[in-house]
Amino acid sequence: xxxxxxxxxxxxxxxxxxxxxxxxxxxxxxxxxxxxxxxxxxxxxxxxxxxxxxxxxxxxxxxxxxxxxxxxxxxxxxxxxxxxxxxxxxxxxxxxxxxxxxx
Amino acid sequence: xxxxxxxxxxxxxxxxxxxxxxxxxxxxxxxxxxxxxxxxxxxxxxxxxxxxxxxxxxxxxxxxxxxxxxxxxxxxxxxxxxxxxxxxxxxxxxxxxxxxxxxxxxxxxxxxxxxxxxxxxxxxxxxxxxxxxxxxxxxxxxxxxxxxxxxxxxxxxxxxxxxxxxxxxxxxxxxxxxxxxxxxxxxxxxxxxxxxxxxxxxxxxxxxxxxxxxxxxxxxxxxxxxxxxxxxxxxxxxxxxxxxxxxxxxxxxxxxxxxxxxxxxxxxxxxxxxxxxxxxxxxxxxxxxxxxxxxxxxxxxxxxxxxxxxxxxxxxxxxxxxxxxxxxxxxxxxxxxxxxxxxxxxxxxxxxxxxxxxxxxxxxxxxxxxxxxxxxxxxxxxxxxxxxxxxxxxxxxxxxxxxxxxxxxxxxxxxxxxxxxxxxxxxxxxxxxxxxxxxxxxxxxxxxxxxxxxxxxxxxxxxxxxxxxxxxxxxxxxxxxxxxxxxxxxxxxxxxxxxxxxxxxxxxxxxxxxxxxxxxxxxxxxxxxxxxxxxxxxxxxxxxxxxxxxxxxxxxxxxxxxxxxxx
Numbered sequence: 001x002x003x004x005x006x007x008x009x010x011x012x013x014x015x016x017x018x019x020x021x022x023x024x025x026x027x028x029x030x031x032x033x034x035x036x037x038x039x040x041x042x043x044x045x046x047x048x049x050x051x052x053x054x055x056x057x058x059x060x061x062x063x064x065x066x067x068x069x070x071x072x073x074x075x076x077x078x079x080x081x082x083x084x085x086x087x088x089x090x091x092x093x094x095x096x097x098x099x100x101x102x103x
Numbered sequence: 104x105x106x107x108x109x110x111x112x113x114x115x116x117x118x119x120x121x122x123x124x125x126x127x128x129x130x131x132x133x134x135x136x137x138x139x140x141x142x143x144x145x146x147x148x149x150x151x152x153x154x155x156x157x158x159x160x161x162x163x164x165x166x167x168x169x170x171x172x173x174x175x176x177x178x179x180x181x182x183x184x185x186x187x188x189x190x191x192x193x194x195x196x197x198x199x200x201x202x203x204x205x206x207x208x209x210x211x212x213x214x215x216x217x218x219x220x221x222x223x224x225x226x227x228x229x230x231x232x233x234x235x236x237x238x239x240x241x242x243x244x245x246x247x248x249x250x251x252x253x254x255x256x257x258x259x260x261x262x263x264x265x266x267x268x269x270x271x272x273x274x275x276x277x278x279x280x281x282x283x284x285x286x287x288x289x290x291x292x293x294x295x296x297x298x299x300x301x302x303x304x305x306x307x308x309x310x311x312x313x314x315x316x317x318x319x320x321x322x323x324x325x326x327x328x329x330x331x332x333x334x335x336x337x338x339x340x341x342x343x344x345x346x347x348x349x350x351x352x353x354x355x356x357x358x359x360x361x362x363x364x365x366x367x368x369x370x371x372x373x374x375x376x377x378x379x380x381x382x383x384x385x386x387x388x389x390x391x392x393x394x395x396x397x398x399x400x401x402x403x404x405x406x407x408x409x410x411x412x413x414x415x416x417x418x419x420x421x422x423x424x425x426x427x428x429x430x431x432x433x434x435x436x437x438x439x440x441x442x443x444x445x446x447x448x449x450x451x452x453x454x455x456x457x458x459x460x461x462x463x464x465x466x467x468x469x470x471x472x473x474x475x476x477x478x479x480x481x482x483x484x485x486x487x488x489x490x491x492x493x494x495x496x497x498x499x500x501x502x503x504x505x506x507x508x509x510x511x512x513x514x515x516x517x518x519x520x521x522x523x524x525x526x527x528x529x530x531x532x533x534x535x536x537x538x539x540x541x542x543x544x545x546x547x548x549x550x551x552x553x554x555x556x557x558x559x560x561x562x563x564x565x566x567x568x569x570x571x572x573x574x575x576x577x578x579x580x581x582x583x584x585x586x587x588x589x590x591x592x593x594x595x596x597x598x599x600x601x602x603x604x605x606x607x608x609x610x611x612x613x614x615x616x617x618x619x620x621x622x623x624x625x626x627x628x629x630x631x632x633x634x635x636x637x638x639x640x641x642x643x644x645x646x647x648x649x650x651x652x653x654x655x656x657x658x659x660x661x662x663x664x665x666x667x668x669x670x
């Protein structure tokens with residue numbers, strides 16, 4: 001699941017290391033997806049199911065609609081963050097590659 | 104808990120169930136995906152020490168944001184108002200900052216895998232055994248209490264029988280922890296944090312709107328005819344501390360709650376420290392509680408404020424509170440209690456949709472609490488009890504298996520503890536209070552151990568035993584009426600006695616016994632540890648927002664500011 005990018009070991013580190021992009025699992029994607037789905041469902045609910053009874057509960061605010069919009073915004077931020085700054089794990093080179101004997 | 108007797112049915116509809124189901128799908132999904140890469144015990148127990156600081160920081164507070172926190176703090180908010188903020192601003196933040204700045208370098212730098220293991224390295228097996236056993240027992244018990252509250256909520260809200268709810272909830276926690284280990288627990292805690300905020304923030308905002316905004320809330324509370332405007336000032340908090348005298352009240356809150364109780368809890372509790380130990384380097388480990396402190400500071404606004412809103416908005420709660428101060432018997436007969444504050448507010452102000460999200464948020468909080476207890480338990484059981492005293496020197500995957508088995512056993516025991524908690528709620532309260540007494544002497548022992556190279560192993564376990572013993576004596580005296588302190592006074596006094604006795608005993612015994620040779624104390628005692636061992640080489644060049652000490656100072660200034668604004 002992790003692609004290895006062995007071509008760019010860090011120059012200044014004391015041990016040779018390499019950066020691995022952690023492909024599939026990034027909790028930010030999970031947070032973005034769950035909050036985003038919640039946002040979409042609440043938004044739709046706010047658009048189609050807002051009635052007097054709900055209005056009485058919330059004091060006249062279409063709460064589902066606004067909470068839905070807020071959550072979609074938060075979700076987009078998380079997904080963008082995960083996209084723009086992907087997870088990288090620094091691992092010692094000898095774990096990333098097979099160790100060369102006689103180095 | 105009186106949650107048992109009340110029947111608050113929330114009018115959940117299919118869309119609410121959909122949102123709840125979606126949440127559980129994600130929880131299991133996180134467990135499933137986090138499991139990839141769990142191949143050694145260090146990965147299972149400490150996430151391979153690889154997580155970024157914002158993840159561990161949020162998990163750090165989420166692990167504590169369980170049932171007791173949300174139901175209990177909103178209840179206390181409904182009853183006393185702003186003074187409840189002390190549990191966060193005095194009773195948590197300073198200790199969290201202290202953990203990050205002062206103590207974490209030793210925990211993380213000594214490469215121990217648990218807090219009891221640090222105890223063993225510093226003081227040998229006597230103190231270690233006391234610490235490991237009391238911690239493991241307390242975790243299983245508290246996991247049971249969390250599970251019981253979770254089962255009760257499911258039972259009340261969704262109508263499932265209690266035992267079905269208990270087993271389903273335990274099975275979910277069990278499956279994601281055995282699959283993904285600590286990573287799964289931590290990742291889920293982060294996810295839970297956001298779901299809890301997404302649930303409680305709209306509740307607070309809509310509630311505020313209903314009472315006429317912040318100004319409307321203050322006006323209604325000031326005029327409630329009971330505690331009135333006293334509820335709008337955090338200090339001196341006499342109702343909360345139980346001391347009549349304002350000076351004594353402030354001293355009680357600052358020393359009892361702020362110093363002894365909270366430092367004991369936050370700095371030695373492995374449930375919390377384990378989250379920081381999973382960080383990728385020393386700076387992240389130290390930043391974990393400091394990053395956590397920032398959201399922690401603002402959590403009271405979405406936990407305590409809803410409780411306060413409920414106490415002036417929801418008729419049942421308004422009536423209950425009035426009866427509580429005028430006619431306690433009639434108040435008990437209403438069948439509700441302050442603990443129901445957040446549920447009543449949810450029922451009255453949330454439309455379907457947001458209601459489902461709020462239920463999911465509550466369930467998330469209860470599971471976070473239990474998962475945190477279980478994942479800390481299996482580490483201490485495998486490394487500190489099984490590997491240390493029962494079966495030594497086995498290959499790593501053996502202890503991984505032990506850890507998975509311990510998780511299963513812990514969940515099963517938790518189900519039974521939960522059933523006991525349902526029948527003997529007072530007994531469980533006492534036991535929980537009792538385990539709380541272990542924390543204050545632990546903190547005293549750790550702090551002497553880290554900063555005084557003369558402290559000896561014999562002194563450590565004697566200090567722990569006598570310290571805990573004196574807390575129990577004070578507690579029994581107050582229960583039997585020999586010492587009469589209302590409110591939280593007895594708990595503050597018990598913890599302070601434990602702390603002082605531990606320090607005194609340790610100093611006296613240390614001076615009469617032989618200390619360990621100083622060469623063995625590198626990484627364990629401040630004076631014997633070179634600075635380079637406890638600070639990352641690139642720490643100085645990091646930007647200021649990634650450096651523990653400046654950020655801790657900034658956080659401290661903010662929290663002092665909050666105390667002044669709401670004084």
